Amino acid sequence: MSFSTTNGSANTGEIPLILGLPWNTPNSDFTVSNVTPTMHTSSYPAINPTLNPRISQAGRTVLITGSTAGIGFAMAKSFVTASASKVIITGRRQERIDKAVDDLRQHAKEINNEQTEVVGEKFDATKMEEIDAFWKKLADEGVVVDVLVLNAVGEMAMGGLCEEGGRTTMEIWEKLEANLRAPMRHTEIYMKQGKDRQKFLLNISTASCNMSHPEYSPALAAAAEYGFTKATAGLFFGYIAQQSDPEKFQVVNFHPGTIYSELWEYGLGVEKSALAFDDISLPADFAVWATTKEARFIHGRFVWAHWDVDEMKAAYAERFVKDKDLFRFGVCGLAGSNLHVIP
DSSP states (O other), X not given: OOOOOOTTHHHHOOXXXXXXXXXXXXXXXXXXXXXXXXXXXXXXXXTOTTTOGGGOOBTOEEEESSOSSHHHHHHHHHHHHTTBSEEEEEESOHHHHHHHHHHHXXXXXXXXXXXXXXXXXXXXXXXXXXXXXHHHHHHHTTOOOSEEEEOOOOOOOOSOBSSTTSBOHHHHHHHHIIIIIHHHHHHHHHHHSSTTSOEEEEEEOOTHHHHOSTTTOHHHHTTHHHHHHHHHHHHHHHHHHHTSOTTTEEEEEEEOOOBOOHIIIIISOOOGGXXXXXXXXXXXXXXXXXXXXXXXXXXXXXXXXXXXXXHHHHHHHHHHHHOSSTTSSSOTTOTTOOOOOOO
């Protein structure tokens, strides 16, 4: 399926058409935020594992689902750069797994990293029996996962929820299988293994959770199934964080940015010139930073990878202690909190 785009809009200031609809409205600009004064579009020293030794992953085993290409692969590469003891990547196609493993091992050689072991595992992220078999294999091998990055995702599809010509109940449920049930199962098993080890969980979320209203983005609103299922997962992980001590089990939801990938090219028919896409190094290195004690202040929150981490900490670390609902999935303005308007 192909959708019209406004070519060159990333450079001309025109509003691009994605899925045949405006990506944003004149009153909504995804590249601007007052959450932090600085909005990054690529990696920077505070989150770069080469430049910030405080975010080293030495001694850790890292598991990234859906990681043979795109954001998942880039995150795996950053964890190799951060000297993780073992990086486990997963996918559904063996040939892609093999190539990704070879590329990551080559990257390790190029940076003189002799301590990181890279392995690939094949399973369908939507099938519970394959997920269970995968974790059993890890247990049988004595592998304990320290960092879990949930990146596998059901693809975006156009159509309203349950309306005529839109996404049916069965189609929506299938997407929930991928975007909610599978991450839940991974989390359940992960939480029970290595009980005495500090754990870090990242849920790779999306701005569709908070920007899919037609007043913000008609295009994202027309693909409501994606935002709905990802927001449901975000809510789940908020509850997991709420019941967890971040010193033992740290949980973060984050929007990785708008990253060009084969989904945009082949799935949606969107050319790279259509939008001001972010550099893939942004979510890749942000993931490394977010799985360290440096990110403890955003435990249970939903944040954007674009927001400068030092500015975010200075502005919100103390505020988060007082405001339990800020940047969490739920109903704003209730539960005794103030309306969540950033001053």
